[in-house]
Amino acid sequence: MLQDQPYRTKSFNLHGLQGISDKTVDLHLSLYEGYVKATNVLQGRIADFLKDGTVDQEELPAYSELTRRLGFEYNGMILHEYYFDNLTPQASVKPDSTSSFLRQAEASFGGYERWKTDFSSVGKMRGVGWAVCFQDPADGRLTNHWITLHEHGNVAGFKPVLVMDVWEHAFLLDYPPSQRGQYIDAFFSNVNWRVVDRRVEGDAQLRRAA
Numbered sequence: 001m002l003q004d005q006p007y008r009t010k011s012f013n014l015h016g017l018q019g020i021s022d023k024t025v026d027l028h029l030s031l032y033e034g035y036v037k038a039t040n041v042l043q044g045r046i047a048d049f050l051k052d053g054t055v056d057q058e059e060l061p062a063y064s065e066l067t068r069r070l071g072f073e074y075n076g077m078i079l080h081e082y083y084f085d086n087l088t089p090q091a092s093v094k095p096d097s098t099s100s101f102l103r104q105a106e107a108s109f110g111g112y113e114r115w116k117t118d119f120s121s122v123g124k125m126r127g128v129g130w131a132v133c134f135q136d137p138a139d140g141r142l143t144n145h146w147i148t149l150h151e152h153g154n155v156a157g158f159k160p161v162l163v164m165d166v167w168e169h170a171f172l173l174d175y176p177p178s179q180r181g182q183y184i185d186a187f188f189s190n191v192n193w194r195v196v197d198r199r200v201e202g203d204a205q206l207r208r209a210a
């Protein structure tokens, strides 16, 4: 990103989801906006250190702290964009029989339901973070992972194909913390499988071209 071109908040039309209230969506989108702003602020402050062409020894502690925080804010911004983008008020309950994701889930897990059990169970893990289904671009294989906070657990080079926020702010207005499973059921009522398919197919095209 060039310094004079900060990230912009993307817009998502997500009112009318099943089991996730408009109030939750609005709260969540405003939190996401905070991540975009914080990412831009941190990148600007880090760029200030680089203006004279060097990071001096006395600047290193502040530079290091800002850079660590950037990992948190940056991943917070990007994961939220994946999450909102893979939701829709016009969802189908599960991928249809021609879905590229469905084929890949069957190949990787031996069946869609088995993949879903694994993904949902990752989402029920204690703590705040994310359940993410990643695809290995090298062979197309899918694996589900737990991301602590926003930045710990992302697999280098793997592509997120389905992202579920399980921080409590994602559902606390609709379900108590002990009912995270109900939120996960609601999440699955709203998945935009077309978007998920497009993410999977992007890498398949690259592999065919290689």
Ligand SMILES: [Fe+2]
Pocket: 028, 031, 080, 165, 167, 169, 170
């Ligand atoms: Fe969130």
